[in-house]
Amino acid sequence: VASRTSGAPERASHLRHPRELAALKARLAEIADLGAIGALLQWDQSAMMPPAGAPARGHHAATLEKVLHERLTHPELARLLDAVEPWAAGLDPDSDDARLVRTTRRDAEKARRVPAELAAEIAEAGALGEQAWLRAREADDFSLFRDALAHHLELRHRYAACFDVEHPYDALLDDFEPGMTTARLRPLFEELRAALVPLVAAVADPDAPDTPAALRGDFPVERQRAAMVELATPIGFDERAFRLDPAPHPFAMGVALRDVRLTTRYEPGDLSPALYSVLHELGHGLYEAGAAPALDRTPLATPASLGVHESQSRLWENVIGRSRAFCGWMLPILARHFPGPLGAMDAEKLFRSVNAVRPSAIRIFADETTYNLHVVLRFELEVALMEGALAVDDLPAAWDDGMLRLLGVEVPGPAHGLLQDIHWGAGMIGYFPTYTLGNLIAAQLWERLRQDLPDVEEQLARGAFAEVLGWMREHIHRHGRKFEPAELVRRSTGTDVRVAPFLDYLRSRLDDAGLLGRTSAPSST
Numbered sequence: 001v002a003s004r005t006s007g008a009p010e011r012a013s014h015l016r017h018p019r020e021l022a023a024l025k026a027r028l029a030e031i032a033d034l035g036a037i038g039a040l041l042q043w044d045q046s047a048m049m050p051p052a053g054a055p056a057r058g059h060h061a062a063t064l065e066k067v068l069h070e071r072l073t074h075p076e077l078a079r080l081l082d083a084v085e086p087w088a089a090g091l092d093p094d095s096d097d098a099r100l101v102r103t104t105r106r107d108a109e110k111a112r113r114v115p116a117e118l119a120a121e122i123a124e125a126g127a128l129g130e131q132a133w134l135r136a137r138e139a140d141d142f143s144l145f146r147d148a149l150a151h152h153l154e155l156r157h158r159y160a161a162c163f164d165v166e167h168p169y170d171a172l173l174d175d176f177e178p179g180m181t182t183a184r185l186r187p188l189f190e191e192l193r194a195a196l197v198p199l200v201a202a203v204a205d206p207d208a209p210d211t212p213a214a215l216r217g218d219f220p221v222e223r224q225r226a227a228m229v230e231l232a233t234p235i236g237f238d239e240r241a242f243r244l245d246p247a248p249h250p251f252a253m254g255v256a257l258r259d260v261r262l263t264t265r266y267e268p269g270d271l272s273p274a275l276y277s278v279l280h281e282l283g284h285g286l287y288e289a290g291a292a293p294a295l296d297r298t299p300l301a302t303p304a305s306l307g308v309h310e311s312q313s314r315l316w317e318n319v320i321g322r323s324r325a326f327c328g329w330m331l332p333i334l335a336r337h338f339p340g341p342l343g344a345m346d347a348e349k350l351f352r353s354v355n356a357v358r359p360s361a362i363r364i365f366a367d368e369t370t371y372n373l374h375v376v377l378r379f380e381l382e383v384a385l386m387e388g389a390l391a392v393d394d395l396p397a398a399w400d401d402g403m404l405r406l407l408g409v410e411v412p413g414p415a416h417g418l419l420q421d422i423h424w425g426a427g428m429i430g431y432f433p434t435y436t437l438g439n440l441i442a443a444q445l446w447e448r449l450r451q452d453l454p455d456v457e458e459q460l461a462r463g464a465f466a467e468v469l470g471w472m473r474e475h476i477h478r479h480g481r482k483f484e485p486a487e488l489v490r491r492s493t494g495t496d497v498r499v500a501p502f503l504d505y506l507r508s509r510l511d512d513a514g515l516l517g518r519t520s521a522p523s524s525t
């Protein structure tokens with residue numbers, strides 16, 4: 001099954017190499033283990049660790065990073081790769097082994113190109129930058145972060161110079177979305193901006209609250225977890241393989257295929273932070289848990305990219321979690337846990353409330369219609385900074401101007417503007433676009449899934465999620481990192497990432513929620 005040709009030399013090479021292949025896999029399994037240990041440390045740091053543990057944890061993370069880099073650039077790994085590559089060239093190019101060799105070569109080549117000193121400088125600047133960013137955000141004063149950001153940009157230019165790329169931003173994108181380029185992103189983001197700016201202007205309700213009014217009220221924190229577990233279990237949450245813990249900034253972490261850590265945030269007066277972060281992080285967690293067991297302890301067992309990762313979280317949080325069918329299913333469950341605020345709630349009211357559109361200054365509170373414009377702005381500014389077209393000192397004005405231009409929002413100050421997210425603080429430039437790619441991919445997958453499962457709405461309405469999860473397992477999860485994101489999207493949906501399925505989905509959702517009214521054209525499909 002593994003070889004495309006059946007000639008004797010091929011078979012001979014099959015016989016010749018398994019020993020080196022086994023040695024390569026043994027090394028990769030250890031690298032995967034070190035990665036899992038790093039994930040566990042990160043989860044602990046963000047969900048469990050007492051604050052005074054931070055300096056020691058910094059040492060642990062740096063040492064682990066160094067060991068990982070040494071392993072990935074080890075001469076023996078390079079020798080084994082050289083030895084198995086000619087053999088792998090004769091395999092079915094879609095086979096696990098062919099993809100394992102290809103992906104390992106890519107990872108090792110990327111690690112080899114970046115000098116260890118530069119990698120260390122970038123790591124240190126990340127930690128220092130985060131501190132400067134925290135102080136600046138606290139003081140609502142960009143000047144306290146200005147030098148750290150300028151240093152990040154200088155380091156990112158040196159990093160980009162390690163690679164043969166058309167645009168320096170391509171090298172940064174590739175760390176989060178392998179294979180993605182500035183030239184491919186630009187037209188997608190321009191198309192989105194052109195469609196969303198007038199749409200937001202047409203449907204925005206400036207008086208809508210910043211979280212859904214229907215989910216505000218008395219929601220005792222100690223009762224929220226049980227309600228969340230009851231909702232998450234039929235979707236795929238399994239207490240034997242998943243944890244759900246509180247954390248100030250919710251996230252999901254896959255330690256192993258059968259060890260997935262979800263976190264959420266409980267607010268006593270508002271159920272929506274817990275509800276929608278649990279659905280979001282569960283989407284991430286199901287993806288982390290869904291790689292084929294044959295890929296376990298290889299570099300292919302992890303998700304394809306942050307964009308594909310985000311497609312899974314947005315699918316459950318928004319596409320499904322804010323649908324009329326899902327709202328109708330979850331309301332009686334939530335009402336049993338919280339009869340006070342939800343006992344007399346009407347499902348249609350809940351549905352409309354969780355789909356309200358209100359432009360705000362803060363990305364993480366943004367609704368689905370305005371959200372991607374927050375990312376468009378960050379993308380435009382990052383590219384301009386990397387191109388030198390925008391000076392660091394001009395960034396605050398460019399930010400405020402962009403928020404007004406794209407969303408009609410006046411930014412009260414840098415803490416609610418360009419200092420709101422940790423990404424630039426930590427030096428993560430090129431990360432933001434993956435959020436929008438996730439939204440686009442989610443809508444594209446959903447469009448395709450609905451063709452395969454025409455009665456999906458009816459399934460959602462009765463809380464039957466197995467076929468939806470099974471579809472994602474089959475088309476996305478089980479492949480892990482076998483295929484680059486663009487190839488995975490083509491294989492699962494038939495085309496490259498496109499904007500139209502997202503806009504169609506969004507218009508149809510807004511129309512459903514009674515927001516399009518008579519002012520806008522109907523959905524294009």
Ligand code: ZN
Nearest residue numbers: 280284310313
């Ligand atoms: Zn996410």
